Amino acid sequence: xLASSGDPVLLPRSTDEVARAxxxxxxxxxxxxxQGGMTGLAGGAIARGDEIALSLARFAGIEEIDAASAxxxxxxxxxxxxxxxxxxxxxxxxxxxxxxxxxxxxxxxAGGNRVIQSGTARDQVLGLEAVLASxxxxxxxxxxTKNNTGYDLKQLFIGSDGTLGIITRAVLRLHPxxxxxHTALVALxxxxxxxxLLRTLSSRFGNDIGAFEIMWPDFFDFGVALTAxxxxxxxxxxxxxxxxxxxxxxxxxxxxxxxxxLAQALDSGLVRDAVLAQSVADARALWAVRECTAEFPARMxxxxxxxxxxxxSIGEFVDTCxxxxxxxxxxxxxxxxxxxxxxxxxxxxxxxxVPDVAHEDIYAFVYDMLAPYGGSVSAEHGVGxxxxxxxxxxxxxxxxxxxxxxxxxxxxxxxxxxxxxx
Amino acid sequence: xLASSGDPVLLPRSTDEVARAxxxxxxxxxxxxxQGGMTGLAGGAIARGDEIALSLARFAGIEEIDAASAxxxxxxxxxxxxxxxxxxxxxxxxxxxxxxxxxxxxxxxAGGNRVIQSGTARDQVLGLEAVLASxxxxxxxxxxTKNNTGYDLKQLFIGSDGTLGIITRAVLRLHPxxxxxHTALVALxxxxxxxxLLRTLSSRFGNDIGAFEIMWPDFFDFGVALTAxxxxxxxxxxxxxxxxxxxxxxxxxxxxxxxxxLAQALDSGLVRDAVLAQSVADARALWAVRECTAEFPARMxxxxxxxxxxxxSIGEFVDTCxxxxxxxxxxxxxxxxxxxxxxxxxxxxxxxxVPDVAHEDIYAFVYDMLAPYGGSVSAEHGVGxxxxxxxxxxxxxxxxxxxxxxxxxxxxxxxxxxxxxx
Numbered sequence: 001x002l003a004s005s006g007d008p009v010l011l012p013r014s015t016d017e018v019a020r021a022x023x024x025x026x027x028x029x030x031x032x033x034x035q036g037g038m039t040g041l042a043g044g045a046i047a048r049g050d051e052i053a054l055s056l057a058r059f060a061g062i063e064e065i066d067a068a069s070a071x072x073x074x075x076x077x078x079x080x081x082x083x084x085x086x087x088x089x090x091x092x093x094x095x096x097x098x099x100x101x102x103x104x105x106x107x108x109x110a111g112g113n114r115v116i117q118s119g120t121a122r123d124q125v126l127g128l129e130a131v132l133a134s135x136x137x138x139x140x141x142x143x144x145t146k147n148n149t150g151y152d153l154k155q156l157f158i159g160s161d162g163t164l165g166i167i168t169r170a171v172l173r174l175h176p177x178x179x180x181x182h183t184a185l186v187a188l189x190x191x192x193x194x195x196x197l198l199r200t201l202s203s204r205f206g207n208d209i210g211a212f213e214i215m216w217p218d219f220f221d222f223g224v225a226l227t228a229x230x231x232x233x234x235x236x237x238x239x240x241x242x243x244x245x246x247x248x249x250x251x252x253x254x255x256x257x258x259x260x261x262l263a264q265a266l267d268s269g270l271v272r273d274a275v276l277a278q279s280v281a282d283a284r285a286l287w288a289v290r291e292c293t294a295e296f297p298a299r300m301x302x303x304x305x306x307x308x309x310x311x312x313s314i315g316e317f318v319d320t321c322x323x324x325x326x327x328x329x330x331x332x333x334x335x336x337x338x339x340x341x342x343x344x345x346x347x348x349x350x351x352x353x354v355p356d357v358a359h360e361d362i363y364a365f366v367y368d369m370l371a372p373y374g375g376s377v378s379a380e381h382g383v384g385x386x387x388x389x390x391x392x393x394x395x396x397x398x399x400x401x402x403x404x405x406x407x408x409x410x411x412x413x414x415x416x417x418x419x420x421x422x
Numbered sequence: 423x424l425a426s427s428g429d430p431v432l433l434p435r436s437t438d439e440v441a442r443a444x445x446x447x448x449x450x451x452x453x454x455x456x457q458g459g460m461t462g463l464a465g466g467a468i469a470r471g472d473e474i475a476l477s478l479a480r481f482a483g484i485e486e487i488d489a490a491s492a493x494x495x496x497x498x499x500x501x502x503x504x505x506x507x508x509x510x511x512x513x514x515x516x517x518x519x520x521x522x523x524x525x526x527x528x529x530x531x532a533g534g535n536r537v538i539q540s541g542t543a544r545d546q547v548l549g550l551e552a553v554l555a556s557x558x559x560x561x562x563x564x565x566x567t568k569n570n571t572g573y574d575l576k577q578l579f580i581g582s583d584g585t586l587g588i589i590t591r592a593v594l595r596l597h598p599x600x601x602x603x604h605t606a607l608v609a610l611x612x613x614x615x616x617x618x619l620l621r622t623l624s625s626r627f628g629n630d631i632g633a634f635e636i637m638w639p640d641f642f643d644f645g646v647a648l649t650a651x652x653x654x655x656x657x658x659x660x661x662x663x664x665x666x667x668x669x670x671x672x673x674x675x676x677x678x679x680x681x682x683x684l685a686q687a688l689d690s691g692l693v694r695d696a697v698l699a700q701s702v703a704d705a706r707a708l709w710a711v712r713e714c715t716a717e718f719p720a721r722m723x724x725x726x727x728x729x730x731x732x733x734x735s736i737g738e739f740v741d742t743c744x745x746x747x748x749x750x751x752x753x754x755x756x757x758x759x760x761x762x763x764x765x766x767x768x769x770x771x772x773x774x775x776v777p778d779v780a781h782e783d784i785y786a787f788v789y790d791m792l793a794p795y796g797g798s799v800s801a802e803h804g805v806g807x808x809x810x811x812x813x814x815x816x817x818x819x820x821x822x823x824x825x826x827x828x829x830x831x832x833x834x835x836x837x838x839x840x841x842x843x844x
Contacts (some may be wrong), residue, residue, distance in 0.1 A: 249626060
């Protein structure tokens with residue numbers, strides 16, 4: 001099952017082949033690095049030295065869609081896009097999109113723009129199959145929402161970057177498809193107003209609010225400059241922007257109720273200004289501003305942070321962080337944006353704007369400011385190897401000791417993804 | 423911190439006192455049984471022989487409600503009712519109700535009638551603090567939806583019946599309050615029609631469908647006979663009944679849309695008949711039928727099953743089980759009902775109707791029929807001691823071995839709730 005050229009990559013075609021490969025590696029003390037779609041941003045899937053990579057790219061495909069249970073059974077090598085298309089063909093939606101693979105998505109507990117609607121990868125999983133270092137197959141491929149028979153082992157493998165076992169198959173929740181999406185860009189006085197607007201809309205529309213993306217001005221201006229129109233949809237600059245999306249289950253158009261709620265927020269002064277997309281093209285243009293992040297690698301030397309902290313503290317943290325960066329390096333160009341409904345903030349510092357500062361020093365500088373807020377150094381991109389040194393900022397010595405005890409219990413020789421996470 | 427009389431019960435008043443008590447017990451090899459509100463149905467909190475009970479009844483209270491984050495921080499001894507009242511006063515809802523305590527609720531991952539709307543206890547938890555057998559305090563009291571820094575340790579303690587650690591505090595999600603509740607009782611041709619109706623309503627109303635309770639005729643007739651009116655709301659008997667509740671977020675009354683959807687189901691033949699509650703009193707009368715279970719202990723010798731199996735298989739399992747019980751013991755009186763949206767079925771066999779059969783034989787008889795369906799012996803009431811012998815029906819030898827390895831890693835002397843779960 002070895003690939004034919006280049007660095008050695010194991011390409012098993014079944015759970016049984018994964019089990020046999022791991023049993024042999026375990027016996028030989030051979031380190032193994034599981035690889036998904038290689039879309040990660042935290043260095044969780046990179047093999048080094050004498051490590052062998054194991055990819056499930058050849059163990060792909062959807063085994064079943066059970067409409068009564070609203071579940072999909074998929075192999076770990078299935079791309080999210082293929083899974084999404086199959087769900088859609090069966091009249092459902094999956095909670096995530098993209099080119100990454102199911103296995104990698106679950107191993108890192110990936111998030112995304114619409115967590116506010118459907119939850120993280122963890123929330124999508126009803127059943128899971130994983131292979132331990134010993135080759136033992138833990139198959140908990142249940143379709144049941146409720147299953148309280150003993151420990152919920154699957155939770156250990158989700159978000160553990162492949163350090164406790166290799167995910168081979170999963171039973172995922174399917175959701176009813178959403179109707180027409182409506183998009184609005186709103187301008188706000190400050191972060192408090194953003195939280196108030198989020199709570200107001202959530203109380204009224206619940207999960208129908210599909211996205212609530214906050215952009216601070218530096219980020220917004222960068223995004224506007226990059227998009228085709230290259231001009232702001234607003235006549236003047238504002239302290240904060242939010243891209244809000246509504247997508248109801250109802251097949252009748254609910255845009256009117258959504259826009260009415262925004263109009264009311266405008267009237268009451270909670271919102272300074274609002275632009276409502278009148279067409280799919282309008283909505284795309286608004287989203288293009290938020291999605292300028294795709295251009296970051298080409299336009300700068302991005303030093304990316306994916307942190308989470310209590311929703312109530314995000315605004316203050318941004319102000320603190322911005323002021324500290326400006327004080328230390330007035331030349332810095334930094335961009336703040338996030339999914340605040342999920343307590344998730346992204347910060348990108350352009351390394352080119354502070355050419356004499358090592359990336360590691362930028363990481364340390366920002367993470368140090370995060371600690372007092374009880375924040376987490378990884379919200380949705382996992383820990384991998386890049387953030388391992390900063391784990392103690394988010395986790396206590398007791399928690400790290402418990403993680404090590406669990407790692408030792410399930411992978412006593414430490415062959416699975418060594419040097420990652422803990 | 424000992425109680426003054428009767429069997430020894432430790433009553434710590436803080437996390438620190440729990441930690442000190444456990445450290446001492448661990449050193450002495452003294453078994454400890456954590457107790458919540460003692461509302462469990464699986465024998466998970468019963469101390470025996472030389473075991474010491476530990477209750478968190480004196481470590482109660484809500485520490486904080488964070489409206490921006492929509493979270494509540496509560497101590498494990500807080501009753502769910504107190505937590506619910508506090509949530510309500512702050513303009514939110516909790517996902518559960520009752521007289522049990524937060525700690526016990528989480529330790530057993532309790533469910534309930536409205537899981538379909540808000541999820542299980544596990545789904546309500548953002549942060550958790552637990553004390554290990556060693557006295558080490560694992561404090562992961564995060565308010566963040568997304569937190570991918572290492573293993574999600576809290577998941578281990580939820581649903582583990584106190585065998586891995588004692589839950590001392592939790593950060594719980596709060597939900598926006600629901601508006602007016604509308605209740606309907608519908609009569610159906612068969613189980614397939616029930617699943618179709620559930621999917622139809624879920625696609626249209628999502629989480630606004632707050633309950634979808636299925637009752638087979640024996641259960642329904644028993645419930646009707648017990649209620650004040652003592653007559654069925656329907657003119658004739660039907661093969662299956664569903665109690666359906668709608669509760670929208672919108673403050674405007676959405677009963678019309680809900681009732682219109684049911685009328686459409688009636689017109690299309692998916693539903694045989696429907697009774698719509700026109701008042702709170704009507705709704706209570708309909709719910710009283712479903713809630714006749716409260717009378718079970720007084721009216722019979724209930725042998726209770728709380729199983730979960732794929733939604734698609736529940737109808738067939740009920741038919742199989744009913745036929746097998748009737749064939750083996752024609753005198754049996756058995757009652758089937760469940761929350762099918764959560765793949766959860768309850769079966770109660772009246773021991774008085776089969777007086778010469780031991781409860782254990784009834785358990786074995788029913789659980790044996792469950793195995794081929796990939797079902798679980800515990801959906802929402804935990805494993806405790808009563809169901810431990812049947813755990814291998816729901817879990818593979820590999821899963822049980824992994825559970826034992828984790829138990830040994832976190833509680834090497836096995837002092838926490840010995841003999842429970844595994």
